[in-house]
Amino acid sequence: MRHIVKAALAAAMLALPAAAEPAPGGPLTIERQGSFFIGGREVKADALSTLPAYAPSGTITVDQVYVRYQVPAAATGRPLVLVHGCCLTGKTWETTPDGRMGWDEYFLRRGHPTYVVDQAWRGRSAASPVGINRVRSGKAPPDELPTVFSAGHEPAWAIFRFGAEYPQVFPGMLFPLEAQEEFWKQMVPDWLNSLPTPNPTVPALADLAQRLGGAVLVSHSQSGIYPFQAAALNRAGIAGIVSIEPGACPAATGDMAPYKGLPILVLWGDYVDLSPRWAPRLKGCRDFAAAANAAGGQVENAVLPEMGIKGNSHMLMQDRNSLEVADWLAGWLARKVGPKG
């Protein structure tokens, strides 16, 4: 409880300056915007429905990835493809739970076209109900049901590093807990474990980057590994990788050729050493960076508190200092990836 009270006080103090400042930039002028899908394949099935009004047999399209984009009036930076993590959707990058500007708009205002995706089988990217309806209609046994899960608020608390365990709060932690309910509404069921490896999102990201003529793939958590897997598939369109608190980096014992010469940032928040889940992942990414750099790589692990930016949770794109972190990241992009091609 002492931690909760201390954190609440710290949060209240930190909230004041942010609340007193206007949203950056005023009205926004964009060159163009829209949405589309990338990837996807047709599947014929006999268990699309158990309702009389909808036929059980037919063709559906799955594995496509929904993409919403905005291009600023005077783009100066590389397009950023923003990929969310476990149990979430592209909403991750939009308005924060407490109503502040999301990275999708902030990086746009800083000159980067932004492309926000929903992973395959998540959000606006279709899943298939066939595995459910085959069991319901007696065509398959219950143990053939898809593996689909939701992260409960209580176990998710430690995963997102709001505190060591629910409902404790790390001292000085900057996630806007007063808007916690709005964050829980972002969470959706996750079908990852019913999908092949690599996830269908991975080739879609490689294709999207190529279509954009050079993009930076920005991933988070569960999707942290996807840009690396995409680079191994096809590096043609990948101008850089930003992997935010990845669930895993590539194994240090693996082939480092796909990463040679590619600007790669692995970005970490605070309290990582206090988390039995996250500390080994940081260590794994340090091992990867050492191996990649020995083979001509340009991989950096940046740990925010080591640079004086303290208090970030796993959801650092939504923390109270999310735009400060974005500013640091924009600087890295300018230095290491450079202006648009």
Added chain:
Amino acid sequence: MRHIVKAALAAAMLALPAAAEPAPGGPLTIERQGSFFIGGREVKADALSTLPAYAPSGTITVDQVYVRYQVPAAATGRPLVLVHGCCLTGKTWETTPDGRMGWDEYFLRRGHPTYVVDQAWRGRSAASPVGINRVRSGKAPPDELPTVFSAGHEPAWAIFRFGAEYPQVFPGMLFPLEAQEEFWKQMVPDWLNSLPTPNPTVPALADLAQRLGGAVLVSHSQSGIYPFQAAALNRAGIAGIVSIEPGACPAATGDMAPYKGLPILVLWGDYVDLSPRWAPRLKGCRDFAAAANAAGGQVENAVLPEMGIKGNSHMLMQDRNSLEVADWLAGWLARKVGPKG
């Protein structure tokens, strides 16, 4: 086949002028944009997951409705809340399958703030995996699995009135069939039949309209009835209703008091009389309009071909003449609902 060839020729001729014209308006200036949720409730469950890495017990939040909005720099019209139909998401209103501007942006350019939602349990609005995992973990029998279905391409063809049956095409039909694959990618599983009546989207729409201080609820197909149900719950924020090809209008024998004095448009495309599914629905809406208007209502059924606008499918917001239809609708809004409050 003759119909297919004729339609393809007609479509090709109609496509030429549209393709030769620039997108309306050039760069776009918006006052503000973002996303949030409305509604939602917490549920405690013991079957969130069957994976060791994620606990089965905990709390999740469901029934919330995802809302993405944009407000133009000089808003002159009422906010429009755009609600998609069966097996689709808010993507319905965004970029068309063949890459033209969606109604979300077009109405914005015409001065209306636009609010695009995903229905509860659809897209970025969370479903629950509990009904699946209770069966998978042996806590419930297969007949307790949720009712979730996908519409196959073949049966959907007639429902969307691309033709009488797959793959026939109505003569002069204006849906951009050359981009059909992109449209199929918009379709997602539909949990409607696992949800209570009214759908949790309905109170969320009433709340959203009230929060906006007077909005027009624009629904389509499956969601066609929702604005009427929302008005019956709470009319305070509802400035008007546009129901596009609703699956049902309110019963003509019901209480007409919720609709008295409210500007209501029920909008229909072409070929309705040729469709055994849609013809009775138009008749039902004509009966409703007669009953409502006898009780002080302002309900109009507008059938586009009767006004000289021919060739529209059920997806009229994506047809080749979608902006012509939007212009007509913008005129109706200006005449009947009036400028912003």
